[in-house]
Amino acid sequence: MNSAQSASRPPTDWASPKMRARIARRYRSESIFRNLGLFALVLAASFLVFLLVTVVRDGWQGFLSTDIKISATYDPAVLGIDPAAAKGPDAQAALQAGDFQAVMAASVAKLGDDADAVSEGAWLVLRRQLMDDPALLGQTVPVWVPAKSTIDLLAKGKFDLSKPEIERGVSDADIANFNDLKKAGLVRTGFNRIFITGADSTNPELAGIWGATVGSLLTLFVTLGLAFPVGVLSAIYLEEFAKRNRWTDLIEVSINNLAAVPSIIYGLLGLAVFLNFFDMPRSAPIVGGLTLALMTFPVIVIAGRVAIKSVPPSIRDAALGIGASKVQVVFQHVLPLALPGILTGTIIGMARALGETAPLLMIGMRAFVSDTPGGLTSPATALPVQVFLWSDDVARGFVEKTSAAIMVLLVFLLLMNSLAIYLRNKYERRW
């Protein structure tokens, strides 16, 4: 029947104009489809590039600061410091208590009208200088202090000076002050030490990223300390020992779902359980770490199971064959071989935890913390939360600080991911 049909049909004339047009149309749609695919990829990639370029363009100047030169007189009388006490055993405490704001006011007054250009928190710089070098007490020294945010932005060319005063965000007086100081050679733009070493502040020119970095490190320290052992041990149990029964199924379903629960739910859990039920301190890295550990450990379990599964059974059989117990097989043979894979998964999980914001907001790590956190229970904030807080701030100077903070965060993420890729490439074994 079939052969009769095909025999009765005339052979296709591939050279006919109709068939040529048809093939051309098909090839055309092929190339359109293919280019659509490429276009989708290029669009996604160009978005990434656009995002990075925008952040770097806005942010690189956040690592620079505009300083103004003043001459500060560390007069013990003005400071209210007893020169004898400043040499005694409690010298640092005595110096710390000094009235540096008065010294600042006196020094800045020498600038006349231009005094307004100096940051209101500049006295902190004086205090640090004197505490670093107590011998300066009683002397007059030139000091570079940060300019106020508007002047800083002006020096970086962030204002469009051709606009009328009311629209451009900087007053004529500020511009005049800046030009005066510049003419006198009292302005310089240099590396922003305060940004790298300081903590949060209400003034953009005094805000730093170090406090949030330490908060993030402390939080991640707790997360790693809890999530890694628990995650690895559960992975071992589920992959090597668990019998197929209802409990095991329940554990597996729990882990798979926990890995997909929205992060903000973990924040609610942390708030209800750690803060309200266990009465742990608000805003503390230990609570943040606990919350993120609960979020991270399913990721480690899943990565760990894959890594353990990829160790070939022959290794286990060989060890069992020469008399090792099951526990010995797992801990002395399987685990060391699976460790690179587990570590890769752990680092990726930790990178996710480092970028996580929402759960930390829930447990109060959005508090304004102007000190570098000293311990696991002291109030702290974290890098992504700092980005969020600064992005919310109305002060214009925080725009570049936010982008600069994002750059710091991305550098950390890049380092962690590179480490994961390096580990994977170096230790990955094909069996």
Added chain:
Amino acid sequence: MSLTVISFLLVGLALVAYFFARAKGAALAARPGGTARTGAAAVHSRPAYHGAFVALWVALPALALLAGWAAVSEGVVADRVIASVPAESRPATELDRDAFMSEVRGIVTGEIEEAFNPDANPAAKVYVTSKANFSLMAGAAAAALAALGGLWGYSRLRPDFRARTAVEKVVMWTLILASLVAILTTLGIVLSLLFESIRFFQKVSIVEFLTGTVWSPQTAIRADQVGSSGAFGAVPLFWGTIFIGAIIAMIVAIPLGLMAAIYLTQYAPARARRILKPLLEILAGVPTVVYGFFAALVVAPAVRAFAVSLGMTNASSESALAAGLVMGIMIIPFVSSMADDAITAVPQAMRDGSLAMGATTSETIRKVLVPAALPGIVGGVLLAVSRAIGETMIVVMAAGLAANMTANPFQSVTTVTAQIVQLLTGDQEFDSAKTLSAFALGLVLFVITLLLNIYALAVVKRYREAYE
């Protein structure tokens, strides 16, 4: 001596016990016949297991005692401190008590220099001494327990003693305990959300919450204040969540993610794939707060300018479109990797068959591969939706807080997650309906994402099995 120091000392003690017992185990093995396979003198376990056995007996009971003590010690010390305060000025209510104790602790740690309450200064001394006394007692008890445990463990070391079996039993229990953390976490989430939600539904009816169309949780500063109760109709939030996460974001993410996956798996030469795939992974690794910042700083003003150029006079600076667009871009790598998996799982024979019939690559993809992979792709898209509706930072920073029921993408809408953040980050009393409503929203979010995940995972799993 603090509990931490005592714990460290205990661990040190256990280490010493380990070496002693290991030496004993080695001595047992060194006796004539000790290393024989069978016989009366044959040693069952390696010396290290004898060591570990005794070390566990030294450390575990004593550490358990310390953990139990740590859980109750603050309360006991607080009772002592309160009792030391003269009866007439003793804090009466629970709240006063807590305030008083936190003041005392503040003085002890040096955070507060001068106490507000005159009784706090002498109480701080009582706090320090009684805490030290109790710590000393706990330390002594722990040391005694450690010694007892160590002696008992050591006395059991015999050639035929199965130290390895005992140690491995402890290891097994540790493994089981670690796995139970997953169940405990799930239970913790469910119970904490349910518990607070039930308290919320005692104040606001569940029907009003799920069907009401007005959402304005007024700031309830005082209970008797006018309008302090607010309206808790969550439908506008559900709509906003779906509008941004399941509609706008998916309109962006599904075509782009699917096409990217098709290009990567079917067309891209190996070298291009090596560059492009990590690029997509980087996109997935960017923290959401960065996307949020980008949406608020760059995309939202652009969307607003576009709306104004279309002739909309009241275009808001926070729009559903800005948040949805950026969220869609964030989801692209996720959709792409799920689609990638689904397409690769289609048997090569189907592809080859189609190509052999003379179909072009794109015809094979459109008419054979994608239909065959459809269940897997749909499962992946559902997982992506579940991720998008649980996403928080982008909507907090770019979508706004106005609970509008609108299908106009240029208007501001709010989502469940954005409202949770808004409700819980102010200074609120914990019992107010406003605060509790965040947990009810969280419960809804949890249930929806859970159902989506379970269903999607089941679809994906069934799909994979179909081709295995």
